[in-house]
Amino acid sequence: MELPTASGWVRPVNDISLRIAAGESLGLVGESGSGKTMLSLTLMGLLPPGARVSGEALLSSPEAAPKNLATLRAEDDWRAVRGRDIAMVFQEPMTSLNPVMRVGAQIAESIRAHEPHLAGSDLQRRVHAALERAAVPDPGARATQFPHQLSGGLRQRVMIAMALAANPKLLIADEPTTALDVTVQKQILELLDRLRREMQLALLFITHDLGVVAKVADRIAVMYAGRIIEEGLTQDVLLSPQHPYTQGLLAASPTIVRGQLIPIPGTVPQLTSLPPGCAFAPRCGYRRPECDQAVPAFRPPHTDHSARCVLL
Amino acid sequence: MTATSPLLEARNLRKTYGRGGGLFADETTGDRFLAVDDVSFSVQPGETFAVVGESGCGKTTLARMLLRLIEPDHGAILFEGRDLLQLSGEALRARRRQMQMIFQDPFASLNPRLRVGEIVAEPLAIHEPQLSRNDRLDRAAQLLLRVGLPGDAANRYPHEFSGGQRQRIGIARALILRPSLIIADEPVSALDVSVGAQVLLLLQELQQEFRLTYLLISHSLPVVAQLASHIAVMRAGRFVECDPADLILHQPTHIYTRELLAAVPEIPTARSL
Numbered sequence: 001m002e003l004p005t006a007s008g009w010v011r012p013v014n015d016i017s018l019r020i021a022a023g024e025s026l027g028l029v030g031e032s033g034s035g036k037t038m039l040s041l042t043l044m045g046l047l048p049p050g051a052r053v054s055g056e057a058l059l060s061s062p063e064a065a066p067k068n069l070a071t072l073r074a075e076d077d078w079r080a081v082r083g084r085d086i087a088m089v090f091q092e093p094m095t096s097l098n099p100v101m102r103v104g105a106q107i108a109e110s111i112r113a114h115e116p117h118l119a120g121s122d123l124q125r126r127v128h129a130a131l132e133r134a135a136v137p138d139p140g141a142r143a144t145q146f147p148h149q150l151s152g153g154l155r156q157r158v159m160i161a162m163a164l165a166a167n168p169k170l171l172i173a174d175e176p177t178t179a180l181d182v183t184v185q186k187q188i189l190e191l192l193d194r195l196r197r198e199m200q201l202a203l204l205f206i207t208h209d210l211g212v213v214a215k216v217a218d219r220i221a222v223m224y225a226g227r228i229i230e231e232g233l234t235q236d237v238l239l240s241p242q243h244p245y246t247q248g249l250l251a252a253s254p255t256i257v258r259g260q261l262i263p264i265p266g267t268v269p270q271l272t273s274l275p276p277g278c279a280f281a282p283r284c285g286y287r288r289p290e291c292d293q294a295v296p297a298f299r300p301p302h303t304d305h306s307a308r309c310v311l312l
Numbered sequence: 313m314t315a316t317s318p319l320l321e322a323r324n325l326r327k328t329y330g331r332g333g334g335l336f337a338d339e340t341t342g343d344r345f346l347a348v349d350d351v352s353f354s355v356q357p358g359e360t361f362a363v364v365g366e367s368g369c370g371k372t373t374l375a376r377m378l379l380r381l382i383e384p385d386h387g388a389i390l391f392e393g394r395d396l397l398q399l400s401g402e403a404l405r406a407r408r409r410q411m412q413m414i415f416q417d418p419f420a421s422l423n424p425r426l427r428v429g430e431i432v433a434e435p436l437a438i439h440e441p442q443l444s445r446n447d448r449l450d451r452a453a454q455l456l457l458r459v460g461l462p463g464d465a466a467n468r469y470p471h472e473f474s475g476g477q478r479q480r481i482g483i484a485r486a487l488i489l490r491p492s493l494i495i496a497d498e499p500v501s502a503l504d505v506s507v508g509a510q511v512l513l514l515l516q517e518l519q520q521e522f523r524l525t526y527l528l529i530s531h532s533l534p535v536v537a538q539l540a541s542h543i544a545v546m547r548a549g550r551f552v553e554c555d556p557a558d559l560i561l562h563q564p565t566h567i568y569t570r571e572l573l574a575a576v577p578e579i580p581t582a583r584s585l
Contacts, residue, residue, distance in 0.1 A: 031504040032475075152367075181366035181531065182575040189577070208505060211534075211577035238580055252509035254534035256561055256576055261538060263509035267474050 001042045004050045010271040012038035014226035025203040027217025033268045035226040036206045040172045045078035084114045087163035091175040093155035097147040103158045104143025114166045134161035153184035170202045225279035232305030242307035245280045318354035325351045325387035347373045349549035360526040362536040365546035371529045409439045412486035416498035418478030422470040429466025432484045455484040476507035497529040545569045
């Protein structure tokens with residue numbers, strides 16, 4: 001995905017390939033500016049004006065031929081996909097919910113977007129079922145409340161109820177627990193884990209927190225400056241990180257067990273001035289001449305755990 | 313009792329707020345919200361005393377009361393043995409320059425219209441008006457270098473810097489008066505992991521170099537674990553547990569502390585498998 005800027009086109013999402021199976025959870029890890037949110041907005045067709053997209057985003061289904069989302073242009077086509085095929089939960093539920101509308105009515109709206117014939121007590125039953133699925137206590141009473149009357153954790157449960165109301169196949173959760181307290185975060189992570197198993201949801205979980213991703217993801221993809229630079233099973237990536245950036249992130253993450261933090265020097269590069277080779281090379285302790293010649297390919301190729309680094 | 317006398321001591325601090333009700337609510341009737349409820353502690357010179365708790369527990373109200381940005385309803389705040397609540401005017405100002413604050417949001421706490429050198433030098437204009445403008449800017453420039461900013465930083469504006477660099481500017485501003493106590497309210501929670509670690513390390517170095525005492529406010533036990541010598545766990549306005557950091561982190565006695573620790577998503581290590 002490319003965006004026009006004053007200094008030319010930039011690629012917030014650069015040559016990304018990944019797959020998620022039904023019932024599987026992929027953790028997308030990256031710092032701000034890595035492109036992880038832009039990737040999710042691309043998949044949802046929620047692009048900034050002027051953006052252009054190339055490549056394929058195939059959504060398979062048991063009933064029909066795979067749908068290529070990258071070819072969707074008309075807003076009506078996207079509307080049929082959003083909610084029913086792919087749904088999204090955002091970081092800050094308060095800004096994603098309508099503050100002057102009861103939460104039950106907001107969920108009803110997202111159900112009726114795909115089943116316009118539903119009304120009356122049938123619709124109400126579906127709303128309550130959606131809230132119940134997200135483990136909202138006393139759904140009947142909660143449905144009549146406004147977002148500001150709910151706690152942060154309950155608001156996020158309402159967002160999850162709304163996202164799942166039309167039974168999507170893929171759920172994109174973009175930092176869904178970053179604004180929450182740790183004890184509430186734990187409950188939301190457990191809820192998402194249960195739901196993806198029960199509903200056979202494919203879950204794309206976006207986070208900057210390696211501890212959180214360890215709890216929710218089967219596999220991890222690490223992003224840096226628009227590219228995936230390492231991908232593998234969660235245990236493999238966290239226990240034997242291959243890319244120097246992944247190693248650096250782990251060494252810089254505070255943990256309860258005290259140890260000397262080792263920060264990564266420097267800052268994330270601007271997309272307008274990326275180096276010709278590996279984007280991490282200017283901050284990397286293992287930099288060699290070949291790092292600056294071309295963007296490294298994944299090594300070893302076509303395996304379960306690989307990284308874009310010339311050292312491998 | 314410890315051998316040295318504490319730098320900062322809080323005794324039975326309390327702060328209540330009216331529970332909404334609007335313009336015509338009767339403030340004298342009983343229903344008030346206890347933001348900070350009978351909190352007492354002492355901070356020894358050179359240590360890092362951390363207050364950790366979830367949102368709404370009262371930790372930020374507590375930090376602001378220590379600087380008298382919020383007036384407590386009750387209690388005493390002793391700084392170097394003198395009660396700040398009994399001081400006013402010049403005497404209070406003199407104490408206050410010894411206590412500086414670092415804020416969470418480096419974007420919101422820097423004046424966008426001032427050059428970085430002026431931002432950092434500004435406290436000197438108030439507390440050391442005898443210094444010439446050039447002297448003030450010189451001191452600011454030296455400090456900016458020390459906190460790891462480029463040499464031309466003083467002549468640029470805050471928007472030209474990244475989040476981590478802005479937090480360094482905030483740290484330089486807090487240090488310019490050579491305070492003995494720094495109150496840091498969530499100093500790294502707005503920063504990326506790799507940059508947050510840089511700032512935590514910088515705070516550690518500066519503590520040695522400038523012989524600083526830190527009062528660290530945070531919601532994050534892993535962040536607190538990096539710096540703290542003592543940890544107070546706060547919930548609903550009270551300290552539920554207050555002990556040396558290693559005890560809190562590894563042998564917590566209060567059930568709430570255990571819950572908080574258990575809820576932290578830890579990165580697996582070879583040892584934890």
